[in-house]
Amino acid sequence: MADELQLLREILPTLRQRPDVVVPPGDDCAAIDSGGTELLLAAVDQLIGDVHYYRQRTEPERIGAKLLKRNLSDIAAMGGRPAWALLTLALGGVSDDWLKRFYAGLEACARRYNVAICGGDLAALPPGIEGEVGTLTILGQVERTKLCRRTAARDGELLLVTGELGNSLASEHHLDFQPRLAEGAFLAGDFTRCMMDISDGLLLDAQRLAEQSKTGIVLDTEALPLRSGADTGMALGDGEDYELLFTLPPEQLETLQNRWPFATRLSVIGRIAGQRPGTVVDRFGNHLSNKGNSGYVHFQ
Incomplete structure (x- = not known):
């Protein structure tokens, strides 16, 4: 299988964009002209157990915070301000306590940066597979002259x-x-x-x-x-x-x-x-x- 960069070079140009997409795929965030005085910023990133953190020795609170902060860093790179986020989780072999602590860390971070976790989805991995995959979509705003x-x-x-x-x-x-x-x-x-x-x-x-x-x-x-x-x-x-x-x-x-x-x-x-x-x-x-x-x- 080709590496990530080569795959993206081949795939991204095939994705049709609308006229209101000011910044298409390939940057830290997409920027969308929604008709207001500011552009809407949108980015998505994921966190995978034993890829982005050690599952057995990382506190769930820190995992939740890291997932949001990775996306906040993308907003920062565009000169913008974060506002809203949506979260999806696919889990296998984790306890109710783990999940509650993950959300506690996520929410504490969201409050610090004035972000509303306003939607998402929760799913189970196939039986017998243990792990966590978290995906967070961040939405923010940036002044047109500061993009x-x-x-x-x-x-x-x-x-x-x-x-x-x-x-x-x-x-x-x-x-x-x-x-x-x-x-x-x-x-x-x-x-x-x-x-x-x-x-x-x-x-x-x-x-x-x-x-x-x-x-x-x-x-x-x-x-x-x-x-x-x-x-x-x-x-x-x-x-x-x-x-x-x-x-x-x-x-x-x-x-x-x-x-x-x-x-x-x-x-x-x-x-x-x-x-x-x-x-x-x-x-x-x-x-x-x-x-x-x-x-x-x-x-x-």
């Missing part, structure tokens, strides 16, 4: 990242991260029109951004902000960082640094450079896609 897309990078812009990268599993950052909603809203429109969240690994996601923008990236691997216990390879390929990767005109860097109101770290890690679309090289011109773990891809 950020992966297609908007321009040659000569700087590449920046929030927070720290790497070692997300051992540090449990993959469970306890905070989606960068406030940071994304601050950046969108005023400083950037090109932003995405890092979920599958910096290198893989940077390649996606470069491919969507039909350009290349020069990455300064020595400038990567490392999480405690991480090395450069982990920062490039571990994934589940849920930080924001965005571009910035170089003349705005000093203004951004002076006005940045958050404790969240902000790092310049490269620049956009005209190369073959999707190419990511280090500052010596070496292709990074050939170096070790480049990120998480399903079906590989």
Whole structure:
């Protein structure tokens, strides 16, 4: 079976879109023109036991919160605000207590970010199969002038990242991260029109951004902000960082640094450079896609 990226390259162009779809599949969220002053954002993501967390040692409350936060990170990458969510669960071999605790963690997170869990579905896996598959659809809004897309990078812009990268599993950052909603809203429109969240690994996601923008990236691997216990390879390929990767005109860097109101770290890690679309090289011109773990891809 082909890997996830190749399958999507073949399948997504076959999906018919309506004229009111402003951002089609391929970005962090779809954006829909519903006729109002703001665009409607929509995204969906899933959480699978023993793929996105260890089933036997992860508290149900943290699982529920993570499922919502993964989707909130997508809203943040578009410069938007979350509002509503719908949840589906397929379960096998879990107790009533597990389910109630999962919902408690989900709802606590939803209240924190002012999200209404307004619908969904609950189903059982086939007899004899144990596990959990949770799928959450998030809906939000964004001002038209603040919408950020992966297609908007321009040659000569700087590449920046929030927070720290790497070692997300051992540090449990993959469970306890905070989606960068406030940071994304601050950046969108005023400083950037090109932003995405890092979920599958910096290198893989940077390649996606470069491919969507039909350009290349020069990455300064020595400038990567490392999480405690991480090395450069982990920062490039571990994934589940849920930080924001965005571009910035170089003349705005000093203004951004002076006005940045958050404790969240902000790092310049490269620049956009005209190369073959999707190419990511280090500052010596070496292709990074050939170096070790480049990120998480399903079906590989």
